[in-house]
Amino acid sequence: MLFGTGEPFLPMSEFLAMGGYAAFVWPSYGVAALIMVGLLAATLKSLRSGEATLRALEGSRPARRRRDRAPASASASAVNAPAVSEVREG
């Protein structure tokens, strides 16, 4: 049942063999997965490091206009969107 209705059950080894084309099918899927996951990971990493730098900068600067907001954005809990979406005008 796992492999669709009406089909005979496929042994795992036969599935992995891909009708003799395993050496071509699996690397294709592997390369696609590698590139897509790699891009996502790199993106997340740069986003996290950027947000950390931003928080450090905001914490270090003397809060003038935004004195009320400064503690919130400096605290570690404000990881995500709210801290980033704050607008600095002027």
Place this chain on the structure above:
Amino acid sequence: MHRFANPARFQRLATAILPWSAGATVVLLVVGLYFSLFASPPDYQQGDTVRIMYIHVPAAWMSLFVYTNMAIAAACGLVWKHPLADLFAKAAAPVGAGFTAICLITGSLWGAPMWGTWWVWDARLTSVLILFFLYLGYMALVNAFDDPQRGMRAGNVLLLVGIVNVPIIKFSVEWWNTLHQPASVMRMDGPTVAAPMLVPLLIMAVAFTLYFVTVVLLRLRAEIVQRRIQTMRLTQAAE
């Protein structure tokens, strides 16, 4: 700095969209993989290598789709000086280049058992290769300036020049290919796409598109954060 009101609205929008697009990407990828690896029959001529198609063809679609989107964004950036449009092109480029690379590599892996060679100077492969170079050129240009704004503006002009050239390159390569290729070695038509193959193909295509949306939103966020860091550093240096 005076333009940052707009990115702020974008951030709210991105926060709303991201969980949905990310979730849908994962679900569709899982369903698409199930269909393309288990629940679809092997091709009567190509056997199980046809399963490479479910990666290869959507990636090829995405490579053109992303480039077109970048060019549209570039036009918007140049005409209306919309800061997000500039950033979009910059954020989308690596993703588009990634899809183009996937298309090239899987095409090569598909060609090896079917044509008996890793690479043929076939019209389609060749024009995708050139598209890959266009992506790399854009990315190199955008990052080559000390002023990121200038890099993105130059990149926009290049994208517009590129999008005019893409059909010309495609046409010329096809023409060159029909003149030079001894038309025997391979069946370029590929498999006739029957319904059981169309299902995984379309699911994977939608999944790739959603992946693109998700990653570009994240990259845009990272770009905006970078710009805020830059302006903060500048104001700090000025104080």
Place this chain on the structure above:
Amino acid sequence: MTRFLRLVGRDLRLALRQGSDASIAVMFFVLCVVLFPFGVGPEPNILARIAAGVIWVAALLASLLSLERLFQTDYEDGSLELLALSPVPLEAVVLAKTLAHWLVTGLPLIVAAPILAVLLNMDTAGFGTLVLTLAIGTPLLSLIGGIGAALTLGARRGGVLLSLLILPLYIPVLIFGAGAIDASLHGLTPRPHLLLLAGLLAAALPLAPWAGAAALRQAVE
């Protein structure tokens, strides 16, 4: 129009006073072609077979050589900003400078090409087409290259970047140029190739200066 011609004249005079650009491009072109027999062997048949392609690829590379400095000197000494402020539209400035570039580097290539074709044992049937394709094709190379030169103005490692951007865009020119020569060597008519090449030139003549000017505005701003 007189302003336009004066601009062309100014660039030509500058190029000739330095005197190096034209001769360097031609020398590079000749050397590049001369390397091929050492690479593939001196067999006349093979050389004759690849002559058209080799000469065209060498022409592409030679036209890249001095592109980097097309706007560079004017950008650095500030005269580009003066030109941008002058009543002459920036598109005309780009066209004038491209024309000067072609006269200095493109034209000598056309003269040198038949001699190289003799060295490579090319059939004389292709000589006329060779000169004709280069006459239509090298202005195209200068026009497309002008966009790249404007885009990379002020960039880090501008020269390398320029070739990375421009070479993919050169591919159609290469295909039609070398294709026309091949056609006439095989006794076919090179007419469709030449027409397509001329069509590209007709399209690039208004579009390339426009794109180049758009890129220059970003640099001068």
